[in-house]
Amino acid sequence: MKDCPEPGVYKAVPYSDYAEWDALNISSLLWGLMGDGMTVNMRRLKAFLDGEIGHKSSDELRFGRAFHCQLLEPHLFTDEFVVLDLCEKKVNREQPDGSKKQEPCGNAAKYMTADGSPRCGLKGHKPPKAEELEDYVTPAEREMIRRMREAANEHPEVRAIHNRGGSEVCVVADMHGQRCKARLDKFVRSRDGAWIVDIKTIDPKKLHRDGWSKAIDSHNYHVKAAFYIDIVAAVLGRRPEFLWVACGKGEGFDAAPFAPHPTDILQGRGIYTELLSAYGAATATGKWPGAFPAGSTGGPEVIARPAYAISRLKTLYGA
Numbered sequence: 319m320k321d322c323p324e325p326g327v328y329k330a331v332p333y334s335d336y337a338e339w340d341a342l343n344i345s346s347l348l349w350g351l352m353g354d355g356m357t358v359n360m361r362r363l364k365a366f367l368d369g370e371i372g373h374k375s376s377d378e379l380r381f382g383r384a385f386h387c388q389l390l391e392p393h394l395f396t397d398e399f400v401v402l403d404l405c406e407k408k409v410n411r412e413q414p415d416g417s418k419k420q421e422p423c424g425n426a427a428k429y430m431t432a433d434g435s436p437r438c439g440l441k442g443h444k445p446p447k448a449e450e451l452e453d454y455v456t457p458a459e460r461e462m463i464r465r466m467r468e469a470a471n472e473h474p475e476v477r478a479i480h481n482r483g484g485s486e487v488c489v490v491a492d493m494h495g496q497r498c499k500a501r502l503d504k505f506v507r508s509r510d511g512a513w514i515v516d517i518k519t520i521d522p523k524k525l526h527r528d529g530w531s532k533a534i535d536s537h538n539y540h541v542k543a544a545f546y547i548d549i550v551a552a553v554l555g556r557r558p559e560f561l562w563v564a565c566g567k568g569e570g571f572d573a574a575p576f577a578p579h580p581t582d583i584l585q586g587r588g589i590y591t592e593l594l595s596a597y598g599a600a601t602a603t604g605k606w607p608g609a610f611p612a613g614s615t616g617g618p619e620v621i622a623r624p625a626y627a628i629s630r631l632k633t634l635y636g637a
C-alpha cells in the first residue's frame with residue numbers, strides 16, 4: 319500500500335497506482351456485506367483485504383478493461399490492446415486420407431514470440447520465458463466488444479458522453495472518518511452539473527426491467543451508486559447525476575441506460591455508511607466480528623424457514 323493522495327479528483331492515474339492507494343473503495347467494502355444485504359460481516363471483509371478470498375480471474379478483468387476502453391476511450395484501443403490471432407505453431411495433423419500434414423495449431427493465442435507470431439499456452443507452443451500479455455483480446459472477444467459497443471452507442475445518452483469528461487477518473491474523499499477512493503468509468507463535469515457513468519455488463523437474457531432491477535439488488539449496484547454519488551459530492555460540494563449503462567454480453571446484443579431510483583440510493587447510502595462505521599470500529603479495536611458475533615444475543619437466535627416454504631404447508635398442518 320502507498321499513501322493515498324489528499325481529497326480531490328485525479329485523472330490519468332494508472333490502475334496499478336490507484337490500486338495501491340491506502341484507502342477504502344466500495345467493491346472492497348462490500349465484502350463485509352452478506353447475501354441478504356442486511357448482515358454485516360467484518361471477518362469476511364478482513365479475509366478479502368488480506369487477499370484470502372475473492373479475486374476475479376485475470377481473464378474477466380482483462381475483458382472488462384478491453385470493453386471499457388473500447389466504449390469510453392476508443393481512440394486508445396489500438397495502442398493499448400493487441401488483437402491476438404490463433405496460435406501459429408505448426409503441428410502434425412492427420413488428414414482424412416491418413417497422411418500427415420503440418421498445419422497451424424489454431425488454439426486461441428495468449429502469447430507472442432519475439433518475432434510477432436501468436437502462440438497458445440501448450441507446451442512447446444508457448445514461447446520460452448514468455449509472460450502472458452497483460453492487455454490483449456482474442457479475435458472472438460474483439461468481435462464481441464464491437465457488437466456490445468454498437469448496441470450501447472444506439473443510445474443518445476451513451477453517445478453524448480463520448481467526447482466529454484474523462485474515463486477512469488479517480489476520486490478521493492474522507493467519508494465517515496475513513497479515507498475513501500473511487501475510480502469512475504466516466505466522469506463528466508459541465509456548467510450545469512456533473513455526471514457519473516458506470517458501465518455494467520449483463521447476460522442479454524436478463525436485460526429487461528425485472529432482470530436489471532434484480533441485478534441492482536443482487537450485485538448491490540445501488541450501494542455502489544450511492545457511494546460514488548457521495549464521494550463526488552464530498553469533493554465538488556454538489557451532488558452529481560448518476561447513470562448506469564447496462565450492456566448485454568453475448569448473442570442478442572442489447573444495451574440500455576438506467577438511472578437509479580431515489581429510494582435505492584437512500585438505502586444504499588444507509589448500507590455503505592453502516593459498513594464504514596463497522597470497519598472504523600474494527601480497525602480501532604483490532605476486532606473483526608463475523609456475521610454472528612459471540613454473545614451478541616441472549617442465546618441462540620431462533621430462525622425459521624423462509625416465509626414461502628411455511629405458507630406452502632399452512633393448509634395441511636395449520637399455523
Ligand SMILES: [Zn+2]
Nearest residue numbers: 405423438443
Ligand atoms: Zn498452439
